[in-house]
Amino acid sequence: MTGSPAARNTLRILRFLAAQPDPVPAERIASSLGLPRASTYRLLSAMTAEGFVVHLEEDRVFGLGVGAFEAGTGYVRQAPLRRLAHGPMTRLVDRVEESAHLAVLHGRDVLYLIEERAPGRPSLVTDVGVRLPAHLTASGRAMLAALPRVQVRALFPDRDAFATHRGTGPATPAALRSLLAETRQRGYAVEDDEVTPGLASVAVPVLDHNRHPVASVAVTFAHESVLARRRAELSTEVAETAHDISRRLTGR
Amino acid sequence: MTGSPAARNTLRILRFLAAQPDPVPAERIASSLGLPRASTYRLLSAMTAEGFVVHLEEDRVFGLGVGAFEAGTGYVRQAPLRRLAHGPMTRLVDRVEESAHLAVLHGRDVLYLIEERAPGRPSLVTDVGVRLPAHLTASGRAMLAALPRVQVRALFPDRDAFATHRGTGPATPAALRSLLAETRQRGYAVEDDEVTPGLASVAVPVLDHNRHPVASVAVTFAHESVLARRRAELSTEVAETAHDISRRLTGR
DNA sequence: GTGTTCTGTCTCATATGTGAGACAGATTCT
């Protein structure tokens, strides 16, 4: 028994709306989630009353309300990691003058919790709240390289587990294993063009008491403008920040 | 009829958890919201199954899950204002080398949607998702000054409506009216020390088709370091950004 | 160690929420 159907459907609606680029008609919600029309309207009415949904009557669509926003910021405020990491990330950006981000692993994806943009640098796809396939990003690779092999295998058991993105990145368990071995050997993870053409990243995992990767710190740059020596410097700065965050997390 | 009680209580639980600084025991949720214990557990179980809540069993507490986070980022992603305003805000910070933020009015509070930090500047209390009393902040004052008088009166009908913050800012409808008249006369809103000692802000409203204030753009600085001439320059830059966003919003 | 309180899970009588379908107004299509 996993609780009340109305509660579950309420949250399914909320999650569905959060995944849409724009507000949608009630009929779309009902058909997409397989809910009866009358129930859908009743749940939407409750959600509107509580401020989690708004009904844009002129357009006959429903969108997210400010209550959804505040639930999201409540999560962020409660996330100890974000609080601990914010200062070190800010200082990293000031030091290296490149944009940086903190990500966590969630299933086979990374989820970005912090983005610190450097002046004059472009906005990144890795904005707060964005999900990307872990195996295609430096952030994800850094964490996967620090995970036990059985856990990586459980996450990526076969070819079907590999989301593709313009044909880049590893596409089989063997290719991923090889890439993660190189990552461990090198001491930091790399990503060149795989997510955004022309951009590269270096990343280092943040480890907890048990040397388990709970996040990763990455810096992103235009890869033509960065020499190999500069790249090694960046990775050293990123590693220092990741270790600083680890120390804050584990109380030294 | 405003929909399903289970749906409403689910969202009340979500809102309650979002307002707590830390995860809380189920008993606290039930007593705070006046819900029966068995129902509370059942709803929490559904919320956990859908990923909006996590049960930290060792500590016997419940906290927000990643589903809450994604609902929040869905709201932000859908907010047309944030999308339109992001580029102009970034350029403003690069130009003036001070931190800037975009806020909307929600009831008597402002709610911050965008914060762009400038290098070397301190993190601000006005982080994304933060609420502050509108009458104490430059952002709020800018919007209130552009609202019709009857609407301002409806928001702040008597002394009880004025949240206090270390005894700063207007405390009566008459004082607010006077401050807003000065704001309109000056052409931009100001705030000195009221929220954070040592910090000041200037703000300009973003207006829609009907000259209705839908947001405001503000810049925040250490007020000892900024001469009056520089302050006027900043307000000009802020106004230019606010008008740019208005034009994008209204399609010129 | 003992007693008390808290936590999580479950039962079951009954209160009520649900979903199929109807209705009316608005919008879209031909």
Added chain:
DNA sequence: AGAATCTGTCTCACATATGAGACAGAACAC
């Protein structure tokens, strides 16, 4: 203009969710 479709709201028989209370294990206080 008329027909078809969409939207939002409502009714009501019946399916099922609810809440009071019980139980057992864990944690806490003395």
